[in-house]
Structures are given as C-alpha cells and as structure tokens.
Amino acid sequence: MLKNLNKHILITAILLISVIAIFQFTDLDIFIQSFFYNFDTKNWLIDKDEPILKFFFYDGIKNLLILFAVNILIFLIFLRKKELIQEYKKGLIIVLLSAIFVPVIIGSLKAISNTPCPCNIVNFNGTYPETKVFDSYPKGFIQTSKAKCWPAGHASGGFALMALFFLFKTPKNQKRALVVALVIAWSMGLYKMLLGDHFLSHTIITMLLAWLIILLIVKFTQFKQKVTLEKPTKI
Secondary structure, eight states: OOSSHHHHHHHHHHHHHHHHHHHHSSOHHHHHHGGGEETTTTEESSOTTOHHHHIIIIIHHHHHHHHHHHHHHHHHHHSTTSHHHHHTHHHHHHHHHHHHHHHHHHHHHHHHHOOOOGGGBGGGTOSBOOOOTTOOOOTTOOOSSOOOOSSOHHHHHHHGGGGGGGTOSSHHHHHHHHHHHHHHHHHHHHHHHHTTSOOHHHHHHHHHHHHHHHHHHHHHHHHHHHHHHHSOOOO
C-alpha cells in the first residue's frame, strides 16, 4: 500500500486542479486535437462506425470491464471463505468499489458539465462555439441539447483499473498492474480522441480524478479497518 496516503491525496488534488487550469486558460486542446482532424475532407482519423476498432476499443472492452467487476463481486460473495480470497479481500474490495464509483462519479460530472466534444464545435465543422468547462455559452447561441463530454466517461472504466495497484503485495507486481491499467485506459481514451469525441484534457483529467477517487476509497477502507480493530469485543 502507498505510504503517506494523505500526502498522495493532496498531491493528486493539486495536480488535478493545475491540469484543469492549464487547459482552461490555454488553447492546448485545440492545437493537439487539430492533428487528428483532416480539415480538407472534414473527417477524423478514425471513423466511429468502423466495426473492428469499435468492438475492441469501445463495446468489447466496456463489456469486459463490467464482467471483470461482476466476477469480483461473485468472488467476494460466494467464495469469500476461500483462503486466497481472504488473503486478497481488502484489495478486491478496493478494486470493486473503484470499478463502481469512478465511472459513476465521472458520469455524473459529464451529465452536469454541459461541455461539448471536439466534433461538436465549429473549429471541427460542428455547430457549438468553442466552450471550455468553466466557460459560458454566448448569449446568441441556442442550445438544442445538453452537451455531455467532460470528463471522459468511456476511459473512466479503464482508469478505475488503476486500483489493481492495491490488490498486489509486492512493489514489482503493483507497478506491473498500474502499467497494464494505464495502457488499457489510454487505449480507450486515445480511441475516443482520434474519432473526435474527447480532447486530451478530458482524458488526463479523468485519469487524475480516477486516481484521486481510488486513493479516497483506500483511505476509507483503512479507516473502516481501523474502526473495526478498535471496536471492543463483547464478552
């Protein structure tokens, strides 16, 4: 487990705020996203209806992540007395809670942020003005539907896998788990960027926010464990 958990929570929160500020006050998102868009043909590098890529990086991976979380729940309920499950119980609970709360919290932010996707804005042949997360829409702009593009919801399921860091016992395996989780999550995030559904900032912010949520879950489980150990036993 991470030492100085409070310190890591604080550092992650500061990084999250800093990244939000950098992208809010610069045009870095537009600059980077321009490399993924052909202004002559008005097409993105990837067609969102291309079936093979859509299966591997959207539908397929999303279903696998759901199945993964369901299997952990089954292990914790029906195989909880097994020695192996008991040994890794705390880590499994952290992974399960992360698989639930990371997508739910990020999905809730998407629902209220009202921020357009790259493919929605006029810079890339859309109808929305360029609007960042803390910007207001121009007075003359008529919004027909609420935009739900910040932060990156699809990649949140992948970034929730960073909780696997807390499942393993040795630093070597913890690092391996973290690398695997980041590769999966960034493949999901880059896929959505290349088809115009998300900016780079959306994915970075989702990663930092997911890690912050995971750390808070770990903090909660440690507190819960401490309270349980301190609770006097009845004679």
